[in-house]
Amino acid sequence: MNKPWYKQFWPWFLMSLPFSVVIAMIITLSIASQYSNPMVVDDYYKKGRGINAEVAKVEAAQALNISFDFQQRGQQFELSYHSGAPQQLTALKIAFYHSTQAERDFTLTLSADANGIFRGELPDNASGKWTLTITPFDNSWRLSQQIVLPSTLLKRLQPLTYGV
Numbered sequence: 001m002n003k004p005w006y007k008q009f010w011p012w013f014l015m016s017l018p019f020s021v022v023i024a025m026i027i028t029l030s031i032a033s034q035y036s037n038p039m040v041v042d043d044y045y046k047k048g049r050g051i052n053a054e055v056a057k058v059e060a061a062q063a064l065n066i067s068f069d070f071q072q073r074g075q076q077f078e079l080s081y082h083s084g085a086p087q088q089l090t091a092l093k094i095a096f097y098h099s100t101q102a103e104r105d106f107t108l109t110l111s112a113d114a115n116g117i118f119r120g121e122l123p124d125n126a127s128g129k130w131t132l133t134i135t136p137f138d139n140s141w142r143l144s145q146q147i148v149l150p151s152t153l154l155k156r157l158q159p160l161t162y163g164v
Contacts, residue, residue, distance in 0.1 A: 054142060057135070057139070057140070057141050057142035058141075058142050058143070058144070058159050060140060060141040060142075061084075061141035061142060061143045061159040062159045064084045064141060065083050065084040066081070066083065066084035066085075066141060066143055066158075066159065067081075067082040067083045067084060067143075067156060067157060067158040067159075068080065068081060068082055068134065068143065068156070068157040069081075069082045069154055069155070069156060069157070070132070070147065070151070070154070070155040070156075070157055071154050071155070072122070072149065072150055072151045072152065075121055075122050075123075075124070075126075076119065076120070076121055076122075077119070077120055077121075077122060078117050078118070078119055079092070079094065079110070079117070079118040079119075079120070079134070079157075080116060080117045080118065081116065082156060085116065086136075089111075089112040089116055090111075090136050090137040090138065091109055091110065091111045091136075091137045092109070092110050092111075092118055092134055092135070092136060092137070093107060093108075093109050093134070093135045093136075093137070094107065094108045094109075094110060094118075094120065094132065094133070094134050095107045095108075095132075095133040095134075095135075096108075096122075096126070096130045096131075096132060097130060097131040097132075097133065098128060098129070098130055099128065099129040099130065099131065099146075100129075104125060104128075106123060108120045122149065126149050126150070127149055127150055128148070128149065129146060129147075129148050130146065130147050130148070130149060131144060131145070131146050131147075132144065132145055132146070132147050132157065134157070142159075143157060143158070143159050144159075145157045145158065
């Protein structure tokens with residue numbers, strides 16, 4: 001005597017394969033709709049032109065031979081010109097961009113003390129790999145370099161080299 005089809009193993013096994021794919025697709029769609037991709041930009045042409053302007057600012061920093069010394073002591077850090085210091089020191093905008101977590105990014109505006117040293121304070125969660133970007137008050141040049149915090153050693157920050 002044969003059992004009816006719904007009491008046999010193989011029909012249920014064969015139906016479970018497509019059903020599991022449908023379940024996986026629903027889970028994937030729900031995850032994709034909850035988390036957007038911040039790397040995608042709508043106006044890529046305008047963004048590309050902005051990148052070219054940033055390259056010109058890096059080249060300006062190279063032409064001025066600007067470099068900094070970065071030193072961290074606990075939550076405090078010091079930034080001083082190593083070379084290329086202007087006659088009159090203006091405020092610097094220092095942006096810290098985290099490598100993987102954009103919500104941890106922060107920006108500081110610092111002015112120099114009487115010795116020409118820029119001092120700032122890092123937040124408690126400042127450990128990890130960061131891209132440190134320094135621009136002057138007039139935004140005429142730009143220096144950007146990756147740094148790992150906490151750092152107990154003196155770190156030299158120099159403009160990146162473009163081209164051959």
